[in-house]
Amino acid sequence: MSEDLPAGSGFHVDSAPCVGAQALTRNIGGTWHGRLGRCTCPVCEVPRALIVEIGNRAPIVTCMKGCSGRTIISIARARGWLR
Numbered sequence: 001m002s003e004d005l006p007a008g009s010g011f012h013v014d015s016a017p018c019v020g021a022q023a024l025t026r027n028i029g030g031t032w033h034g035r036l037g038r039c040t041c042p043v044c045e046v047p048r049a050l051i052v053e054i055g056n057r058a059p060i061v062t063c064m065k066g067c068s069g070r071t072i073i074s075i076a077r078a079r080g081w082l083r
């Protein structure tokens with residue numbers, strides 16, 4: 001019996017620190033546009049209301065409906081969207 005490992009098995013995930021915002025955007029189900037992401041805000045649930053930008057330590061989130069960024073980040077962490 002020989003080992004039968006399929007070529008390119010598994011999926012490779014590149015996660016440099018600076019892509020936290022991109023990963024968060026993807027995890028929420030939004031789309032990334034060059035330097036920022038747009039997605040549905042997990043607090044008010046308005047599509048494309050949430051803008052995600054790359055921050056120094058954590059993604060910067062801004063809801064156009066005025067939801068608290070701190071609340072959005074804590075929800076993202078709780079749901080495993082953000083490390």
Ligand SMILES: [Zn+2]
Nearest residue numbers: 041044063067
């Ligand atoms: Zn919101």
